[in-house]
Amino acid sequence: MLPDKKILAFDVDGTLTVSKTLMTESMASLIKELIKQKIVIAIAGGRFEQLETQFLPPLLNDNSIIPFIHNLILLPTSGSQRYEYDEIKKEWILMDKELLPLEVKKRAMQLLQKVISDPVYEIPPNPIGSIIEDRDTQITFTPNGQQAPVELKLRFDPDRRKREKIKAILGPQLPEVDLLINGTSSIDILPKGFNKAVGLMRFLDKIRLAKSDVIFVGDALFPGGNDYSVYEAGIETIAVKGPEETEAIIKNWIG
Numbered sequence: 612m613l614p615d616k617k618i619l620a621f622d623v624d625g626t627l628t629v630s631k632t633l634m635t636e637s638m639a640s641l642i643k644e645l646i647k648q649k650i651v652i653a654i655a656g657g658r659f660e661q662l663e664t665q666f667l668p669p670l671l672n673d674n675s676i677i678p679f680i681h682n683l684i685l686l687p688t689s690g691s692q693r694y695e696y697d698e699i700k701k702e703w704i705l706m707d708k709e710l711l712p713l714e715v716k717k718r719a720m721q722l723l724q725k726v727i728s729d730p731v732y733e734i735p736p737n738p739i740g741s742i743i744e745d746r747d748t749q750i751t752f753t754p755n756g757q758q759a760p761v762e763l764k765l766r767f768d769p770d771r772r773k774r775e776k777i778k779a780i781l782g783p784q785l786p787e788v789d790l791l792i793n794g795t796s797s798i799d800i801l802p803k804g805f806n807k808a809v810g811l812m813r814f815l816d817k818i819r820l821a822k823s824d825v826i827f828v829g830d831a832l833f834p835g836g837n838d839y840s841v842y843e844a845g846i847e848t849i850a851v852k853g854p855e856e857t858e859a860i861i862k863n864w865i866g
Contacts, residue, residue: 690810
């Protein structure tokens with residue numbers, strides 16, 4: 612049976628999909644069923660463009676979901692942006708965002724370049740894709756590169772020790788930001804005080820609902836993880852280790 616909640620919220624990478632890969636048809640079918648009955652929020656560390664290629668295509672490959680698409684809310688870059696579907700314009704519209712100041716971005720990127728060049732941080736050579744990605748409202752640092760295979764990403768820092776070391780050196784030099792570790796291999800740099808919980812609460816305030824109206828499913832609900840703020844905010848959470856566990860939970864909900 613579905614939870615007695617008005618909103619079902621999900622992390623994307625590591626929860627609904629394998630990192631940077633297209634959501635499976637089986638997961639998409641389950642999400643479609645949820646959207647027909649509840650407000651569903653997808654909150655991702657990646658940019659909106661990543662959701663357009665990774666998350667949305669298998670949802671929008673038939674017309675049955677269109678009458679319910681207003682129930683789907685997208686919160687990319689850890690909730691520092693919010694997109695909603697405009698049924699008249701037939702497109703996703705940016706409704707809200709929290710800016711990361713340009714001067715802070717510049718300083719963060721300079722510090723990350725020093726991290727890359729310092730052997731003490733064990734950054735792998737020959738990254739696949741960008742190591743430092745400017746996501747407008749967020750900077751994401753991925754030591755293996757954004758396009759590296761998920762197995763390679765997971766192998767870099769399975770116990771998060773290396774990323775904790777990077778956080779420790781960056782934190783004092785970037786007091787204007789929060790540094791959050793995701794479930795795979797990255798560090799997200801966000802405006803101070805901003806995290807997934809804040810992104811969720813901003814939307815809840817808009818529609819006049821309470822955090823008790825939400826249940827959240829994520830794979831980085833450990834302390835310091837980029838989903839942990841949701842737990843700290845007092846929102847009901849379910850921790851998973853990957854999309855297979857999420858599918859099992861949703862199937863149990865649907866019955």
